[in-house]
Amino acid sequence: MARDRIVQADPEDLSLLWSLRLSSLARLRLFNQVSAEVNNLFGVLTSITPPTTRTHVLENLLPFELDVIQARVKYWAGDHYGYADALGALLRRCKRRARSARITDADRQMWIERGARVGLIAASQFIETKDFAAATALLEPLVIQQQQPAEQQQQQPQPQPQLASELRAALGRVYLQAGQLDQAETHFAAVAADESVPESTKALNASFMASARGDWDKASEILRDLITQRGSTQAVNNLAVALLGQGKLKEGIEVLEAALETSPSTLAMAEPFLFNLSTLYELRSSIAADKKRELLIEVAKWSGDGLRTTCLKMPS
Structure with missing residues (x-):
């Protein structure tokens, strides 16, 4: 559907259609085709002249999801260092846009949330390479940001509460894999106390802690309930x-x-x-x-x- 719409659509409407098509191909795990189409697409975009127009298109018109997919292409190709570099560039871009004085508070909030989610993606890559220290170093500042005094939070927009809990849960799981059970339990307890967090997430965290402590009976009981309910x-x-x-x-x-x-x-x-x-x-x-x-x-x-x-x- 996306391919047919791309052929027929007005050029100004193509960006979202490309995002839909490439996301669909990625979900189908047709990564070779995604890589070929991403390289062709960005090859055209980076050849736009004059440079000011190219910058405007890449910075303001191109969906952020396409930038993330372009970074993911490096991961699918097995270039893990290139993937980390691409994610780092996206993080820097999010920080730069969030600090800009020429955007609205709503846009600033959007870029802060995008930065946090890219941070989660980068942390998952560090976990895959067993670099738990780098993952915790990346996630800790994002979590601490949620604990700032209220007066500081009024000066700087913060990620949404749900995202804050996702960050804490992710950090707890990193500590768990690193063998630091007390640190993991502290973060899981904070997530469990948050009423906005789904009960399924809290139960899954509890099963992780039970498994880490060797309480397999408790972990099995929690997980069976999760499977039955969810x-x-x-x-x-x-x-x-x-x-x-x-x-x-x-x-x-x-x-x-x-x-x-x-x-x-x-x-x-x-x-x-x-x-x-x-x-x-x-x-x-x-x-x-x-x-x-x-x-x-x-x-x-x-x-x-x-x-x-x-x-x-x-x-x-």
Whole structure:
């Protein structure tokens, strides 16, 4: 639909249509096609003359989502350092626009929120590379910003309360992965005390803490309730880990296989889910190779371009 509209639309309306098309291709995991189209699109945009017009188009008319997708192209290509640099450039742009004296308070708030969300994306990249110190260093100032005295907050617009809680929850999970349980519990407690945070988020945080402390029974109970009430795919994956901690391999496999059968288009693209299922196959069955080949065939129907097949733990 986006392609047909792009062909027919007025040139002034194309920016949102390009954002729709590229986002759709990314959701389909057709990353090679996304990369080709992003390179062609920005090749045209950066050749606009005169330079003042080009700057106006890139700064004011181009949807911010397209800049994020352009940065993501580097990640899909395996250029993790280039991806970090691109995210850093987006963060600097958000800070510069938020500090501009020529924008309205509403626009300033928008750029502050964009900066916070780009910070979350950058933190997730640091977590993936196991650089927990960099992730906490990036998120801590964003969280502390929410704790400033009221008079300071009146002078500078702050991110929305929901985003502030998302930042605290993300920071707590980083501390959890770094093994700093007390720090993680402090942030999770602050999130739990916030009435605006969904109960599902609070429950998921509680399951993380229970798992980290080895209380697998409690973690399983929380996650089963989440699956029953919300149908959370993340809770399904975490429940399998909790069941593994209890030595219930067969039940863990059944939970993951049932979830994959119910939502193949979602879970066949979730690498942690596939890694956990492959691991359980290895631990449970002497015919793990056959089970993983069957899993590979199922995943191939849905996975698109970007799946790293190492998550299936197949022999080379």
